[in-house]
Amino acid sequence: MLVNWRLQTTGDGMNTKLVVSTPSYWPQENGIATVSQTLSLNLVECGYEVTVVTPSVGGEARVGYYGPVKVMRVNTAGRGNLVSRYAGDMAGYQRVLRESAADIYLFLCWETWMVYAAAPIFHELRGRKVLASHGTSAFWRPPGLKGWARRILWLPHWWRYSRLLREFDFFILLTTSSERIRFYDKALLERYGQTNWTVIPNGSDHEVSSGCGNSFRARRQLQNEFIVLCVANYGWAKNQEGLIRVFRRAQLKNATLVLIGSEMNDYGRRLHQRHGSEIVNSGRILFLTGQSRQDIRDAYCAADLFVSASLTEAQPLAILDAMASATPFLSFAVGSVPEFPGGVVVKTECEMA
Numbered sequence: 001m002l003v004n005w006r007l008q009t010t011g012d013g014m015n016t017k018l019v020v021s022t023p024s025y026w027p028q029e030n031g032i033a034t035v036s037q038t039l040s041l042n043l044v045e046c047g048y049e050v051t052v053v054t055p056s057v058g059g060e061a062r063v064g065y066y067g068p069v070k071v072m073r074v075n076t077a078g079r080g081n082l083v084s085r086y087a088g089d090m091a092g093y094q095r096v097l098r099e100s101a102a103d104i105y106l107f108l109c110w111e112t113w114m115v116y117a118a119a120p121i122f123h124e125l126r127g128r129k130v131l132a133s134h135g136t137s138a139f140w141r142p143p144g145l146k147g148w149a150r151r152i153l154w155l156p157h158w159w160r161y162s163r164l165l166r167e168f169d170f171f172i173l174l175t176t177s178s179e180r181i182r183f184y185d186k187a188l189l190e191r192y193g194q195t196n197w198t199v200i201p202n203g204s205d206h207e208v209s210s211g212c213g214n215s216f217r218a219r220r221q222l223q224n225e226f227i228v229l230c231v232a233n234y235g236w237a238k239n240q241e242g243l244i245r246v247f248r249r250a251q252l253k254n255a256t257l258v259l260i261g262s263e264m265n266d267y268g269r270r271l272h273q274r275h276g277s278e279i280v281n282s283g284r285i286l287f288l289t290g291q292s293r294q295d296i297r298d299a300y301c302a303a304d305l306f307v308s309a310s311l312t313e314a315q316p317l318a319i320l321d322a323m324a325s326a327t328p329f330l331s332f333a334v335g336s337v338p339e340f341p342g343g344v345v346v347k348t349e350c351e352m353a
Contacts, residue, residue: 015047015049016047016048016049016103016104017048017049017051017100017101017102017103017104017127018043018048018049018050018051018102018103018104018105018106019050019051019052019053019097019100019102019104019105019106019127020036020039020040020043020050020051020052020053020106020108021052021053021054021097021105021106021107021108021114021115021118022036022052022053022054022107022108022109022114023054023055023108023109023112023113023114024036024054024055025037025040025052025054025066025071026066027057028057029233029262029263030233030262031134031316031317032108032109032134034317035108035134035202035317036052036054036108037066037069038203039132040052040069041067041068041069044068044069050068050069050070051069051070051071051072051100051102052069052070052071052072053072053074053093053096053097053100053114054071054072054073054074055073055074055075055076056073056074056075056076057073072096074088074089074092074093074096075088075089075092076088076089076090076092076093076113076117090113090117093114093117093118094117094118094120094121097118097121097125098121098124098125101126101127102125102127103127103128104127104128104130105118105125105127105128105129105130106130106132107129107130107131107132107168108132108134109132109133109134110131110133110134110136110157110161110164110185111136111137111138111154111157115131115164116160119164119167122167128169128170129167129168129169129170130168130169130170130171130172131164131168131170131171131172132172132200133171133172133173133174133185134174134314134315135174135182135183135185135314135315135335136157136161136181136182136183136184136185137154137157137182137312138154138155138157138158138161138184139158139180139181139182139184140181140182140312142237142311142312161184161185161188162188165185165188165189165192165194168196169196170196170197170198171185171189171196171197171198172197172198172199172200173185173186173197173198173199173200174199174200174201174202174314174315174336175199175201175315175336175339176199177336177339178190179335181312182312182313182314182334182335182336183314183335183336201315201336202315202317202320203320204317204320204321204323204324205293205297205317205321205324206324207297208297208300208301208321208324208325209297209301209324209325209326210297211294211296211297211298211299211300211301211302211325212298212301213298213301213302213303214302215298215302216295216298216299216301216302217302220256220258220286222256222302224254225254225255225256225283226252226253226254226255226256226283226304226305227255227256227258227299227302227303227304227305228247228252228255228256228257228258228303228304228305228306228307229258229260229299229300229302229303229305229306229307229322229327230243230257230258230259230260230306230307230308230309230318231260231261231296231299231300231306231318231321232259232260232261232308232310232318233261233262233263233265234259234261234263234264234265234267234268234271235265235267236267236311237310237311237312238308238309238310238311239309239310239311240259240267240268240271240309241271242309242311242349243257243259243307243308243309244257244271244275244285245349246307246309246349246352246353247285249349249350249353250353252283253283254283255283256283256284256285256286257283257284257285257286258286258288258299258303259285259286259287259288260288260289260291260296260299261287261288261289262289262290263289263290264287264289268287268289271287272287297325300321300322300325300327301325301327303322303325303327304327305327305328305329305330306318306319306322306327306328306329306330306343307329307330307331307352308329308330308331308332308337309331309332309349309352310331310332310334311332311334312334312335313334313335313337314335314336315335315336315337316331316335316337319331319337319340319343320340322342322343323340323341323342323343328342328343328344329342329343329344330343330344330345330346330352331343331344331345331346332345332346332347332352333345333346333347
């Protein structure tokens with residue numbers, strides 16, 4: 001669809017100006033940053049003139065190039081809920097969008113200030129407005145009082161979905177699923193009879209299968225171990241604490257649980273202090289951070305099993321990478337994971353163990 005719009009806009013299909021508005025971008029390390037970087041590089045290869053607009057790192061607005069991609073970092077932040085409100089130079093962000101005079105504006109994710117701050121000036125942007133949805137989060141409620149508090153804090157997002165649905169020219173969805181927790185936008189599109197959408201699922205790291213499993217095992221002295229791998233930033237939603245409980249309950253012989261996150265935060269430090277030196281049936285738990293992309297590829301190829309205990313996901317890149325490396329996976333039945341081949345999905349920690 002983007003290719004068709006490019007042809008309609010320019011006539012020759014070249015030099016189309018495209019703005020990618022994303023809540024994170026390289027060198028940040030998370031799923032959205034990875035997707036937005038890969039997408040931008042591929043669009044450049046297709047002939048688009050791409051400008052990425054994203055929040056500043058360290059609070060300083062600046063412009064630079066990462067390879068062939070122009071990146072404009074704006075001093076803005078906030079999630080748009082009742083606690084994390086917008087902050088920073090919203091007018092500056094809107095000015096960047098206006099002055100870009102793009103043919104296509106591609107926004108990644110619903111529930112960000114990038115979308116909410118841009119919506120009031122959509123009528124001033126002559127280019128087409130496209131939303132690349134990575135699922136919805138406002139309807140997800142974790143168990144307990146914390147879950148109810150989250151539901152209240154995210155109420156503003158509920159009220160915006162239906163209105164914003166009519167503001168965009170086109171939608172790119174991850175899946176055909178209309179599940180009402182993580183894919184509520186698809187359910188709304190069907191309710192209103194809108195057909196201006198297509199499905200482009202996430203893709204895996206195309207070089208993940210090039211990893212050297214023996215190299216990872218040798219570096220970590222795991223030559224004879226059964227390796228259970230989890231790649232996810234440390235946090236309560238990714239639920240490494242629950243995964244450790246499962247690992248202990250499973251009582252696997254000579255097994256090592258390898259946890260890889262981009263950095264060690266408070267959540268990860270608490271788990272490391274509690275379990276870092278723990279021995280489980282002659283195996284152990286490794287907490288790793290700051291691994292290169294090649295190190296992570298090696299880990300995938302070394303793993304005997306990839307496990308995700310995430311409490312919520314849309315279409316997790318980590319499991320897609322496990323599939324691409326021919327590593328079987330075990331996961332909770334969240335988001336679109338039940339659609340994936342090559343693994344087993346469960347509903348409880350008891351089933352996972």
